[in-house]
Amino acid sequence: MAQQLLGKQLVRQLPGGLRISGEIAETEAYLGLEDPACHSFSGKITPRTSTLYLPAGHSYVYFVYGMHHCFNVVCGDQSQPEAVLIRALRITEGWEQILASRGHEPLSPRQRETVASGPAKLCRALSIDLSLNRLDLTTSEQIFIEEPRGAEALPKPGLGPLGFMALPRVGIDYAGDAALWPLRFVLA
DNA sequence: ATGACGATTTACT
């Protein structure tokens, strides 16, 4: 699932139909009960992790470090509390909305490239917070996933036949060896 | 009610 989400469009629709969207460029898989890095590891159920037991295709948004949000797509069913963390987006639509949410402070070209490079940064860019937790991504008007259009739909050169790289996961040192599992997937 | 921590980001040395 984490691999297949690469290249798809994550779409945020704000009140009034205003859209912010971007190409999913980096994902990370969390393998549920048997993954020490997964919030649902060993079957732990709390108010927060209960979201992971929703049917596949729901959103899992959580709050970390006192200031950041992270967005996941729930995978698996009740017995498979798994998720894919979306780690980076290349913004393709909605710059006016992004700029507006930042008080119309100008962004350099470099800042535009990296405005959604990171799980928390992408949530800030798309105005994703806990109010978007537990939503059905197949029916929600607020947040959903689309097939890529235009240039985004073309195959990516230079990364071999699969079109992505697999790398160790980030920010989960407490999980020991599991951090080294190649479950982080990066597009060109 | 309390305390420790976090699937991060940023700024600064």
Added chain:
DNA sequence: GTAAATCGTCATA
């Protein structure tokens, strides 16, 4: 490379 920011979440009491 180190550190601070900052609060929801959860285990403990």
